[in-house]
Amino acid sequence: MELVIKNLSKTYSNGVKALDNLSLEISNGMFGLLGPNGAGKSSLMRTLATLQEADSGTMHLDDINILENPIELRKVLGYLPQEFGVYPKITAKQLLDHLAVLKGITNNKERIELVNFLLQKVNLYEKRNKSVKGFSGGMKQRIGIAQALIGNPKLIIVDEPTAGLDPGERNRFHNLLADVAEDVIIILSTHIVEDVRELCQNMAIMNQGKLICKGRPQDVIDELNDKVWQKLIERNELEDYSNQYMIISNKMVGGKPLIHVLSDIKPGVGFTLVSPTLEDVFFSKINTTREVI
């Protein structure tokens, strides 16, 4: 399996460049897509899921030309959009059954078996005859995950899947994905950096419609070895520091800002070298305007 995206561009009617000449190759396994809000992650995913037109560029999944032949792609697609709602007055079982039919599972026995299996997997089997509309956000999200796995998809696209899940559910979800990830491509967009590090063999970071970083998570992290420094400062010093140094992030620790600075050498007094995290990578890649985040 090989997903090849070449020179993909999309500009919305309001002038926003959602995708800017983006090229990317993805092979089997989990692929993490990181990026701040509005980076174009969802646009890319929607385009991959045949739900949005691109202005130019091509996308192929093996032989399938996604832009030209969306119908073929849909046959091998599992998709969980960022917002997943449900029909009113329909039970969990009915909903999954309906979606299974849509995915071409016409054998009734197989379908019932599959629906039951998935409901168990996402721990909703007991609630299978309840109206989905009344489910909590996390439960709905689990139904969403279940439906994305229906029908042997070759390409699974999950947009922010773990938002709203409690830690237990999140773990369960990770295991579920790992189970199926062997022969298929799973693209996972998230802004939870941890998810990517834990799950993905490959990853990329997007900003403003462009790909700004790509590789195996450990490799990208390694690039920042010996370059990330941290220091606890006073709040009123923040502006001075941001003028002086390339601050990649700051967070509050005990009421004081803890800043991370990117530098080849020790930037100054009080800074200590820390081992980089994916978060540092993320911030260093997207925060090029020297704004304090």
Next chain:
Amino acid sequence: MFKSFLFKEITTGVKRPMIYIFFFIFTIIATIGVINDNIVFGGAIGNVLKNAPHVITMYVANMSIFGLLIATAYFNNAALRDYQNHFDEILFSTPIDKASYFFGRFFGALFLSTIPLLGVFLGFLIGSDIGPESGMINADRVGDLQLSFFINNYFLYVLPNMFVSGAIIYAVALKWKSTIISFIATIIIIIGYLVAGTFLTDISTEYLAALTDILGIRAYQIDSKYFTSIEKNTNVISASGWLFINRILWVIIGLVITISSYVSFSFVQKNKKTKKEKKVSKKDTATKIYSLPKVQSSFNFTTSKKQFISFFKINFYTILKSNTFKIMLIAGALLLVNKLLNGFDFYGVKSYPVTYKTLDFSRPVSTVFGMIMLVFFSGELVWRERSSNISGVIDGSPHSSIVLLLAKITSLIVINVVFDVFLILISIGYQLLSGYTSPDIDIYLLDFIYSGLSMYMIWSCILVFIQIIINNKYIGYFFSVILLFLFEFVIVDTLEIESYMLNLGFTPDYQYSDMNGFSAALLSKNWFSLYWILFGLLLVTIGSLLWIRGSIKGIKDRIKSAKKHFTKKHALTLITIFHLFLFTSCFVYYNTQVVNSYKSANEIEFMQVSYEKMYKKFENIPQPQFGDVTYEVDIYPEERNLLAKTHIALLNKTNEAIDVLHYSISRYYATEKWDITLKIPDSKLVFEDKELGYLIYKLDTPLQPGSKMNIVIDAVYKSKGFENKVSNLRVAKNGTFIECAYILPTIGYDENNELMDQNDRKKYNLPIRKKMARLDANDDNNIKQNYFTEGESDWVNVETIISTSNDQIAIAPGTLIKEWKANGRSYFKYKNDHSSLNFVNFMSAEYEVSRKKWNGIDIEVYYHKDHDYNIDMMLDAIEESLKYYTKNFGPYVHNQARIIEIPRYYNFAQAFPGTMPYTEGGGFTTDLSNQNDNNVIEAIIAHEMAHQYWAHQVVGANMQGATMLSESFSEYAALMVMKNRIKDDSKMKQYLNYDFEKYLKGRSAEAEKELPLYKVENQGYIHYGKGSVILYALQDYIGEQKINTALKNFLDEYKYKEPPYPTTHDFLRHLKPQVPDSLNYLITDWIKEITLYDYRLNSADYKRKDNGKYEVSMGIEAYKIKVDSLGIENKVKQRDWVDIGVYRDIEEKHLMYSKRVLITDEKMNFSFEVDTIPAKAVIDPKRLLIERVIDDNRKEF
């Protein structure tokens, strides 16, 4: 703070385009209404100005129905904006004040929602200005507009309607916090309005309509029902009458709702109800562990089929289980039951629940609710995935959009089917409960398929397509409503395009009749249905390409995506459907426009104008009259063909020799197409106008005065294929009924072909046309003609040989002298027993016959086999009539008196010599099992029987007043038959109430000006309504015998007499000697002038006297009003005898005392003595005098 909420609400609304769009639309509608002569909405006909205050009120009132949608939008938005934007928690935690928030928003929305309706006012201003200026309407069709027209309408309609409906919607929105439920509330308001309307079907329940109508439209309708055109032009709506009561009532209801909504409204979110989870039994949880099964995805036709079923189920169930549908179902059922229970036909009497009757009730409900549901659910369904936020998953799944679309359309259709079938079950249940044990389930089913299912299919496709194309639910709704309700209005009324091929989604209507089934219109309807269904499928096929999958925005992307989905299979489907559609279009076009071409109303108007301009000059040229006649009529019911051959004599009754014969083929100006050809021996056709139907023959030898010749006239009607609208209902498969006028030419120039409407005539610069010649005994020309044959013939002998198919009976007037079979057909020969008017009917149907003999006269009723309810009653009514008439008027000249059932398309009974067709829709199915109901059957039959004297023995000269001598006298005669049988004044009063209504409502609708009774110009409200009322009162004042003597003397003088024909002067000459001098004023006031009375009982008391009796005193206010020749009402001096009296009971059953007193002053007191305690005092207890308001005539003690 109140101010800031108010202004914020208003400025937000003003910044959005909706307010301007609606304002603009209302402006346009009103402008077009004023400047287009064809639009008579609001009653702008005749002398009623296009911008009369009455018309403005009707517009404003009716537009407020649409205004409801606007109110819903604003009030719902005001209530829910913060919740929907999830801003509520932020806002409500700020220190705002509840009242300011609640009422600021409320009044802001109220202000906004009244704005668009002001467009109606602007429309009237613009229309009144540019209409006459651009020459689209005559300047005298508009009057001056006054500020008060607008202000009063604003405060009586716009503001209260928006307030009340707004209060309801605001409260509902705050309570349930759901836009859908707010819309449902709106729909309920509209349904409430419809339900209120059903109370209008009878005068005894109309006050309920006035009270229950939330919009106040019905209240005003009742208030204004007696308005004359002058009153419509001058009376500005005011806070009075039923409208005032209605407004007060509903504003109070609105206030109560608002206040209780305010009290229960709180910023603090109430604890949401949490449903207790049912405990799951242990057994259930201990289920086996499933493993990931090996599943096979396959994509072929079976998959599509399964996907379709799955989509259908999901979409169908979500609607079926929705509250909206449940509410529609309940509301529809309520409306239908209300109609079934209150559906009065005629004089407060109902029909037996025969199937056509229940269909008449249920079909419109299914149609109206069907349309509402189609519009509403089409939007719901198209937006289902997106509004449920599941579109991403569904759109990305491997199904074809057309499968989804077809499933949605199917569920939309099926949901309507469920509704329709539900109503049918209610109808059947009602029939069974009322003892009608054989409901025609097949008819329900067929009607459902022809009229219901086809409509649901057509409009589902169209409306779903609109939602797809527009891609905005609410704008989509708006366009849907416009298309459903206004498109037909534009095409048919404004552009005068009659073809259903252009009238989007509509098909010709049939009227189901037990006799004639679905009629010839069925074939047309089904072809047009097929045509529109294919059109709908074409739209759907295109629509499936434009179906939005994912977040596609903009036209460019939609086309791009459409191209991708345009597969070979899709192209093939599109081409197939397109060709089917094309073929059907061609076939429908060929049948409705080529084989059965028709003229538009405009073309006929032009023809009428040309005809008048070209041939009016021949109006008075001497021509020979028609004499004795033999008709040969062959009816072919199955083929719907009719061939007629008329052998008729021409008599020269003039003083000069005639050598040119003029004929008009007047059928050219009607919709039916009869081929009429004349065979005149020894003559040459010297002029023929094929376009306008005018023929001139020159005789080789002139026809000398006093001599006669015979001619033959062939008339053929052959039906071919199917028509846009059935032009000739008269020739039917079962129930053919034509008059001889259909198969004859008119002698010379035919005045009846002229344009009648005075406003139309002005448009074409034609002189003002008199409806009828002035009443003038010295008018030599018209006194020699009777108003029936208009000079074409006098008293003639008539013979008919009529044939029809073997299974039917053919009937014409006269004694049946021979009956035989030949060529597998039945032949009948009839001959009139006495010379008569050349007024002959030809009929054929499968009839059962019931007979009886009275004094050698055959009494017969010919009826449809299932309609045997009232046959005995009919036979009796004929006998009763014969008894009274032979005793009081003179001998009956025919050997038979027949009543013959005709299909319900004809909403009347009619008298031919000895032969009286009577509609199945009244009489044959009327439910008179309750003895207390008005016996309308007897009334109608006695009326038709009376015509055997009044019209067929004596007939008026062709001038004003003629119909008084036939129709009013027949009404009087029928009332006397009734009166002598029931002998109960209160029941006669109950019956006459409907005649009062007929008269008072009729004069309100008079397009020109009202004339006194003796100058009636064939206006039903005068010769039936006023004629009944006045002659009945007159016999009460001067005595029944006196009137009968006058009638008999008049009849004896003119019976079967050759011209000159009598006028109303001649009758008054016979009446005068019978009237005592003291009551002479009645003839002037009632017959020669228009007089109305207005009495009021100001006070009524009684005192016990020492002798144990009771002294009653009554204080009366009295006015007498005369209407002058301009229609203006003036109070006049009084000297009138009026009954006053007292009832023993408040139900007015027992009139214990009454006396006739002389009223001379506007305020008078009377007293009299009675034996026991009276309950109620009343002026004019028998209701003999014409008063508009009678409720103030009575007082309980």
